[in-house]
Amino acid sequence: MNKCYLKIYLNNNLGDDLFAKIITDRYPNTQFINVSYLKQKSNFKNIKVIKGYMFRAVNKMLKIFFKTSIENILAKKCPVSLSIGGSLFIEGKSGDSKELRNSSNYYIIGTNFGPYKTKEYLESCRQVFKNAKFVCFRDKKSYDLFSDLESTSYAPDIAFGLDTKNITITNNKRVIISVIDCKKKIGKQYEHDYDEMIRKLIDFFINKGYKVTLMSFCKGENDEEAIKRIMQNIKNKENIDIYNYNGNIEEALNVLANSQIIVGSRFHANILGLILNKTIIPVIYSKKTSNVIEEIGFKGRIIDIKKLNEFDVNDIKESELNYKIDISEEIKNSNKHFEKLDKILK
Numbered sequence: 047m048n049k050c051y052l053k054i055y056l057n058n059n060l061g062d063d064l065f066a067k068i069i070t071d072r073y074p075n076t077q078f079i080n081v082s083y084l085k086q087k088s089n090f091k092n093i094k095v096i097k098g099y100m101f102r103a104v105n106k107m108l109k110i111f112f113k114t115s116i117e118n119i120l121a122k123k124c125p126v127s128l129s130i131g132g133s134l135f136i137e138g139k140s141g142d143s144k145e146l147r148n149s150s151n152y153y154i155i156g157t158n159f160g161p162y163k164t165k166e167y168l169e170s171c172r173q174v175f176k177n178a179k180f181v182c183f184r185d186k187k188s189y190d191l192f193s194d195l196e197s198t199s200y201a202p203d204i205a206f207g208l209d210t211k212n213i214t215i216t217n218n219k220r221v222i223i224s225v226i227d228c229k230k231k232i233g234k235q236y237e238h239d240y241d242e243m244i245r246k247l248i249d250f251f252i253n254k255g256y257k258v259t260l261m262s263f264c265k266g267e268n269d270e271e272a273i274k275r276i277m278q279n280i281k282n283k284e285n286i287d288i289y290n291y292n293g294n295i296e297e298a299l300n301v302l303a304n305s306q307i308i309v310g311s312r313f314h315a316n317i318l319g320l321i322l323n324k325t326i327i328p329v330i331y332s333k334k335t336s337n338v339i340e341e342i343g344f345k346g347r348i349i350d351i352k353k354l355n356e357f358d359v360n361d362i363k364e365s366e367l368n369y370k371i372d373i374s375e376e377i378k379n380s381n382k383h384f385e386k387l388d389k390i391l392k
Contacts, residue, residue, distance in 0.1 A: 047075055047077050048075060048125070048126070048390070048391050049076070049079065049124045049125060050073075050076050050078050050124055050125070050126040050127070050128055050391065051078075051079050051080075051117070051120050051121040051123075051124040051126070052069075052078040052079060052080045052093065052128050053080070053117070053127070053128065053129040053130070053131075053134075054066055054080060054093075054130050054131055055131055056082055056084070056089075056093070056095065057264065057266045057267075058089075058264060058265060058266065058291065058293045059263060059266065059267065059291075060263040060264065060291045060295070060298055060312075060314060061205070061263060061312065061313060061314035062131055063089065063295055064205050064295065064314060064318075065130050065156060065205070066090050066093060067090070067295055068205070068207060069128075069204075070090045070091075070092050070093060071209070072384065072391075072392075073092075073387075075391075076092060076391050077092055077094060078090075078128075079094050079120055079124060080093055080094065080095050080096065081096045081098040081116055081117050081120065082095050082097065082098055083098045083099045083102075084099070085097075089293045089295075096116070096120065098117075101116055121152075125151060125390070126151050126153065126387070126391065127151060127152045128152075128153045128154075128387070129152075129154045129155075129157070130154075130155050130157075130204070131156060131157060132156065132157060132158055132184065132203075132313065133157075133334065134154070135157060135158075135160065136160065136161060136162070137160070137162040137164065137167040138163075152177070152178045153178065153179055153181075153386065154174075154178055154180070154181045155387070156182070156184050156203065156204040157181075157184065157188070158184055158185050158334050159171065159183065159188040159192070160333070161332075161333065168191070172192060175192050175195055175198055177197075178197050179197065180197055180199070180386040180387075181198045181199070182198075182199045182200065182382065182383045183198065183199070183200050184201065184202065184203045184338070184383075185200075185334065185337040185338055186337070186341055187333070199382065201379050201380055201381070201382035201383045202338075202342075202375075202376040202377075202379050202380045203317055203338060203380060205317045205318065205380075206317065206320075206321060206373065206377050206379075206380035207377060207380040207381055208318075208321055210299075210321060212296070213296075213300060213322070214300055214303060214304070215323065216303065216304050216305075218257075218304050218305060219255060219256050219257065219306055220256060220257045220259060220304060220305040221247075221256045221257070221259070221307045221308070222259050222261050222289075222307070222308045222309070222319075223247060223248070223259070223260050223261065223308075223309040223311075224261045224262075224263055224269075224308070224309065224310050224311050224312040225244060225260055225261065225262060225272050225273050225276065225311055226240075226267070226269060226311040226312060227267065227269060227271055228240045228331070229268070230267055230268045231267070231331055232331050232332070232352075236351055236354075239351075239355075240351055241272070241276050243354050243359075244260075245276060245279065245280060246359045247309060247359060248260075248286060249359075250359045250360070250362065252285050254367075256285075256306070256307070257286075257287070258286050258287070259286075259287045259288070259289050259301065259305070260273045260276065260277070260287070260288050260289070261288075261290075261291070261301065261315070262288075262289070262290040262291055263291050263312045263314070263315065264291065265290065265291075265292075269290075269312075270290050273288055273290075289301050299322075302315075302318050302319070302322060302324075305324060306324065306325060307325045307326070308322075308324045308326050308327070309326075309327045309329060309349075310329060311331065311351075313332075313334055313338075316339065320342075320371065320373045320376075321377070323370065324370075325346070325367060325368060325370060326346065327346065327347045327348070327349060327366070328349070329349045329351060330348060330349065330351060331351045331352070336348075342373060343371065344371055345369070345371075346371070347362055347363075347366040
């Protein structure tokens with residue numbers, strides 16, 4: 047069996063669990079090794095999780111005295127090291143992928159770069175990408191910053207390649223609203239207006255005869271707390287359901303598939319909506335979403351969290367509730383993330 051050190055965020059987050067599902071399904075004969083500092087078990091039989099939180103003191107000494115880490119040591123013992131995930135390279139965010147820079151067979155896929163503030167951070171990441179065997183960005187704006195490097199490439203988000211043949215796709219008159227906690231994601235100053243906007247959307251859709259499901263993608267990032275807060279000020283809850291993702295990917299995908307419209311605060315709520323041929327209304331809080339929907343030529347309704355003073359729910363047109371976009375090219379090209387890994391792991 048092949049062995050691969052895998053850096054991935056395992057915290058019952060539907061978006062990252064999608065990456066794990068796609069890669070473990072693609073390489074069933076590979077044993078993936080992951081170090082996690084969260085008390086989280088693996089939902090995937092061929093991902094072995096090392097409990098990093100039990101070795102914090104050891105890891106601290108390794109970094110101080112030997113300029114290495116548990117991750118780096120394990121990565122060197124595997125023929126391949128792989129980082130997979132969108133927000134791996136954000137300046138000031140702990141847990142990016144630079145600790146694997148000394149791995150001789152290092153691959154980075156499905157990522158975007160930034161936001162960043164300093165030239166120093168840009169150049170330090172440039173060195174990481176230069177030393178890697180292969181880096182595949184999921185948006186062109188990230189790729190354009192490093193396109194001069196031979197190791198870099200671009201392909202649409204890995205989730206576009208999700209196999210949907212076992213998902214029951216219906217057209218029930220239901221709207222799924224994926225909810226985030228603004229305080230956790232972008233700042234408490236947006237929380238009140240965002241929560242009010244979600245409540246107005248709920249009323250808007252219920253008045254049009256839709257049932258509404260509020261969906262949490264990740265308990266650890268306070269999605270569930272945000273839903274509770276929003277629901278506190280809603281008197282008539284008759285046509286509102288709540289779905290909290292708990293690690294059962296198939297169940298979550300079928301919940302999303304049982305709808306007509308997906309209002310996506312979460313990045314992958316929008317990607318999954320497109321894959322499942324739903325109308326999507328992206329709720330944007332970062333460039334990672336706006337970059338992708340711009341690149342695919344999306345012309346539907348967009349809600350910008352940072353410009354909610356300009357948003358009026360009654361401005362949403364009927365045509366926007368039925369807007370669809372062809373993503374067949376994105377589905378096909380998303381496989382380019384794996385073109386190098388296939389030669390080693392398949």
